[in-house]
Amino acid sequence: xxxxxxxxxxxxxxxxxxxxxxxxxxxxxxxxxxxxxxxxxxxxxxxxxxxxxxxxxxxxxxxxxxxxxxxxxxxxxxxxxxxxxxxxxxxxxxxxxxxxxxxxxxxxxxxxxxxxxxxxxxxxxxxxxxxxxxxxxxxxxxxxxxxxxxxxxxxxxxxxxxxxxxxxxxxxxxxxxxxxxxxxxxxxxxxxxxxxxxxxxxxxxxxxxxxxxxxxxxxxxxxxxxxxxxxxxxxxxxxxxxxxxxxxxxxxxxxxxxxxxxxxxxxxxxxxxxxxxxxxxxxxxxxxxxxxxxxxxxxxxxxxxxxxxxxxxxxxxxxxxxxxxxxxxxxxxxxxxxxxxxxxxxxxxxxxxxxxxxxxxxxxxxxxxxxxxxxxxxxxxxxxxxxxxxxxxxxxxxxxxxxxxxxxxxxxxxxxxxxxxxxxxxxxxxxxxxxxxxxxxxxxxxxxxxxxxxxxxxxxxxxxxxxxxxxxxxxxxxxxxxxxxxxxxxxxxxxxxxxxxxxxxxxxxxxxxxxxxxxxxxxxxxxxxxxxxxxxxxxxxxxxxxxxxxxxxxxxxxxxxxxxxxxxxxxxxxxxxxxxxxxxxxxx
Amino acid sequence: xxxxxxxxxxxxxxxxxxxxxxxxxxxxxxxxxxxxxxxxxxxxxxxxxxxxxxxxxxxxxxxxxxxxxxxxxxxxxxxxxxxxxxxxxxxxxxxxxxxxxxxxxxxxxxxxxxxxxxxxxxxxxxxxxxxxxxxxxxxxxxxxxxxxxxxxxxxxxxxxxxxxxxxxxxxxxxxxxxxxxx
Numbered sequence: 001x002x003x004x005x006x007x008x009x010x011x012x013x014x015x016x017x018x019x020x021x022x023x024x025x026x027x028x029x030x031x032x033x034x035x036x037x038x039x040x041x042x043x044x045x046x047x048x049x050x051x052x053x054x055x056x057x058x059x060x061x062x063x064x065x066x067x068x069x070x071x072x073x074x075x076x077x078x079x080x081x082x083x084x085x086x087x088x089x090x091x092x093x094x095x096x097x098x099x100x101x102x103x104x105x106x107x108x109x110x111x112x113x114x115x116x117x118x119x120x121x122x123x124x125x126x127x128x129x130x131x132x133x134x135x136x137x138x139x140x141x142x143x144x145x146x147x148x149x150x151x152x153x154x155x156x157x158x159x160x161x162x163x164x165x166x167x168x169x170x171x172x173x174x175x176x177x178x179x180x181x182x183x184x185x186x187x188x189x190x191x192x193x194x195x196x197x198x199x200x201x202x203x204x205x206x207x208x209x210x211x212x213x214x215x216x217x218x219x220x221x222x223x224x225x226x227x228x229x230x231x232x233x234x235x236x237x238x239x240x241x242x243x244x245x246x247x248x249x250x251x252x253x254x255x256x257x258x259x260x261x262x263x264x265x266x267x268x269x270x271x272x273x274x275x276x277x278x279x280x281x282x283x284x285x286x287x288x289x290x291x292x293x294x295x296x297x298x299x300x301x302x303x304x305x306x307x308x309x310x311x312x313x314x315x316x317x318x319x320x321x322x323x324x325x326x327x328x329x330x331x332x333x334x335x336x337x338x339x340x341x342x343x344x345x346x347x348x349x350x351x352x353x354x355x356x357x358x359x360x361x362x363x364x365x366x367x368x369x370x371x372x373x374x375x376x377x378x379x380x381x382x383x384x385x386x387x388x389x390x391x392x393x394x395x396x397x398x399x400x401x402x403x404x405x406x407x408x409x410x411x412x413x414x415x416x417x418x419x420x421x422x423x424x425x426x427x428x429x430x431x432x433x434x435x436x437x438x439x440x441x442x443x444x445x446x447x448x449x450x451x452x453x454x455x456x457x458x459x460x461x462x463x464x465x466x467x468x469x470x471x472x473x474x475x476x477x478x479x480x481x482x483x484x485x486x487x488x489x490x491x492x493x494x495x496x497x498x499x500x501x502x503x504x505x506x507x508x509x510x511x512x513x514x515x516x517x518x519x520x521x522x523x524x525x526x527x528x529x530x531x532x533x534x535x536x537x538x539x540x541x542x543x544x545x546x547x548x549x550x551x552x553x554x555x556x557x558x559x560x561x562x563x564x565x566x567x568x569x570x571x572x573x574x575x576x577x578x579x580x581x582x583x584x585x586x587x588x
Numbered sequence: 589x590x591x592x593x594x595x596x597x598x599x600x601x602x603x604x605x606x607x608x609x610x611x612x613x614x615x616x617x618x619x620x621x622x623x624x625x626x627x628x629x630x631x632x633x634x635x636x637x638x639x640x641x642x643x644x645x646x647x648x649x650x651x652x653x654x655x656x657x658x659x660x661x662x663x664x665x666x667x668x669x670x671x672x673x674x675x676x677x678x679x680x681x682x683x684x685x686x687x688x689x690x691x692x693x694x695x696x697x698x699x700x701x702x703x704x705x706x707x708x709x710x711x712x713x714x715x716x717x718x719x720x721x722x723x724x725x726x727x728x729x730x731x732x733x734x735x736x737x738x739x740x741x742x743x744x745x746x747x748x749x750x751x752x753x754x755x756x757x758x759x760x761x762x763x764x765x766x767x768x769x770x
Contacts, residue, residue: 124623125630129674132618149674291597309668312661489595562597 007167008037014143024055028075030102033167050461054433056086061437069096077115088126092424096155105165128156136169144176188323205276214243215281219325226329235344239267250412265366272565284314294564382410399455402484429458439471509546518542603659615675616650637758701750709749
């Protein structure tokens, strides 16, 4: 008979064998045996969050910046319900998380026991899969399976609910089954025929565009390299979704910027007018497509995705290639090189007119804004932050709202896994805890959360975590005292009825920083901004940076809802012509 | 700019709905039906009827037959979303009009009334393999197997013959001939 271990020991043996280094969690009654066991496993470090949602987002930040799954450990009842937002966020953005939750002892399940909730029931729609372990014999097998589900195919969150008695019960431990070398075959359902078809489309295209997404990042660093190679080999223009930023260098000439609701004029018009659209690991989200009926009407659409259910979900495509982005891109490049050596040169004249058109759109300079000498424009703040940090390997997280879009527009990424933002779920309060996780995974790197004052207050308590573990994260708040995006929509669509979008009582962020035991910096004028940013970068402790920006600046360009890509509002001037007057006008 | 007072676009297309029968093989484990039903309700798909039972005790496999309606795009999504669930082994999808597949539902009908009336009821059921499961002085319990719309019709017809209670299953399906769809 092999050695017997308690359920709690088995949990840690599993985590060790899965190569886990960090757990983000919060203790409570139903997970005490697991917490008790923590002391015996020195290779695993526990990061104590201040709220389970914070633990979840921190694990997401860790996962997205490291490419490894994030581990969350919470107690039953409120511990589990608090982590639901983070699980849903991870599900929407395909982030691999393994959440272990405690549960009341099996004999009390269903009796409305103290801190009992139907955790697997609640988290069923927001995880790839979840398990309630009712027998210690199943524990090791279940946890190993959980890791496998979280990281294979399209990654996502999973949850293992372990009743307290199971954590005490004893059974032998079983190691994870050796993964058969599948060469990723299980998720590649495409054939050379489809690749050949794509090559045909590529060689015929007069107005091509590559549209890449988060799938490229999730596929690993190699995928980003291959994407760059493909763009280089074809000479095609490329645009990216919010989640795909960093897969292709943001300052490259072939890059058209982000597309979608707040994407650039050139990217959206290229998408609308193209004759060939190659979607690489993106999912035709509604923030990208705008009005579906008028989405890119004249193009052949190719969709490369690992998830078969992403194909034809929102947009009907002409050619679907189901597989891992790395594998598909490798095949495309190989075939292209073989059949059309020097394609980008020979094809140059074929798409030169298209590039001319793109340059015309580019010259509109849709990300332009009217700068001011009196007040800090939020776009200017992000631009300065970019210029002053671009030579460091900087990691950026964001909250959700206007600041997020300005960050996406004006901060140029040139590497994958450097940009962590809540895109699918749009979770305000994501950025600060995510920064905690990013800093854990990248100890000596500069980690900045570009934040809004409203979002950041939702998870502000995690500053305490940052201080506890000496994580020198920088919280760069674009403070306009409004829920900026809500205010913008109210201005544009609800006759400037700013219902409840102004925060009348905000904390003094500098004093708040001091209260947490970190450093507070405030910038009020454009003149002092650079010095203050440099001061922030040079501070080796957590910083809350209160950047007081123009209160009524709007985020442009913008595709208004229900409009196709070629009907964008470009800026305050355009807005005026569209008969929207008022505060926006006074900015001009 | 016309005012679309929403952060979302409004769909202007109306597509035709088809009825499909989806057969799903799943691990017979706790919560599996909730996963399937939750997928349908969460994504706004319809369930017209549902039949579930274990079909392989050794392999612990249950077979779920779901009748649903949707546009071709939605039906395709249902199939692909189901396939993503961990306990789902296989998914098959048939159009209701498919001649290669047999669909059947069973209904239990309780008819109360005088002898003549009850006999009329039984006669009306003749086409649908009626079996009398219970007989008393003034009642019958009749079992019939038929298509959904046939049973619908029978229920209306039998009202005049003293039908007082109906219990029916969801549809189950099987292909014709020697082929199996697994």
